[in-house]
Amino acid sequence: MLDIDNVGGLIIDMDGVLWHGNEPMDGLVEFFLMLENRLIPYVLATNNASLTQQQYVDKLALMGVSISREKILTSSMATVNYLVQHLPADQRRVFVIGEDGLRQPLIDSGFTLLDDYQVNQPEKGITEHGADLVVSGLDRKLTWDKLATATLNINAGAKFYATNADTSLPTERGDVMGNGGILAALEATTGVKPTVIGKPGPILYQQALAILGTTKDQTIAIGDRLDTDILGAVNTSIRSIMVLTGVSSEDDIQNVDYQPTWVLDDLKAITSLLQ
Secondary structure, three states: OOOOOOOOEEEEOOEOOOEEOOEEOOOHHHHHHHHHHOOOOEEEEEOOOOOOHHHHHHHHHHOOOOOOHHHEEEHHHHHHHHHHHHOOOOOOEEEEEOOHHHHHHHHHOOOEEOOOOOOOEHHHOEOOOOOOEEEEOOOOOOOHHHHHHHHHHHHOOOEEEEOOOOOEEEEOOEEEEOHHHHHHHHHHHHOOOOEEOOOOOOHHHHHHHHHHOOOHHHEEEEEOOHHHHHHHHHHHOOEEEEEOOOOOOHHHHOOOOOOOOEEEOOHHHHHHHHO
């Protein structure tokens, strides 16, 4: 019988854990009721940068779960937090590949979002037209023009950042291309690797810990992907639960040199253990 103790807070992934696309996982409502009844603090922390805090709140509401915006942390939010903290205030011109979930936090934090083909062209004397930064997140309306503009800006010296490098995204139709596919195209074209903010690096989890106000030994990450959720927990030195409702399987664990602390079937199994 598994035993999970010292649960001071949870950092919970969403895609593949709480839902597939717009289909909620079995036991979703009961899971959140258990967290409320047991007074377990949590943050929903996702690499998916496509939706805003409010859009995630609305999505959960349609599935019968009511939460506050403050419990949502996306890789786009973590990326903007990082850029504000680490870049000079005069570097605020950004070309974005991404959706509202990335664009809105940038706008709210005072960044100027550029249009297609706003690029510095020193040979023509145009040196204040282009981007200081290129930031890429999941973009389901990706176009050739966006890729071309990002390429031109990176080649002109813009710093390159990514919300995450997930190669796939689980949906109700199956796994589809994630932001990692976009990054692969830009890296192949420019020869420049982006600074990645989301999992498996520790930055997203560190920001989630700050929101929770818990220590590493009290906190458990829940996710479905070994290469992001679980490796991110390892890199942050926190415990983890891998559920088998998303990307990674039990067999996949045999092929990596790190491990989740626990492996459980689904949300219902977690609810049963923590009840």
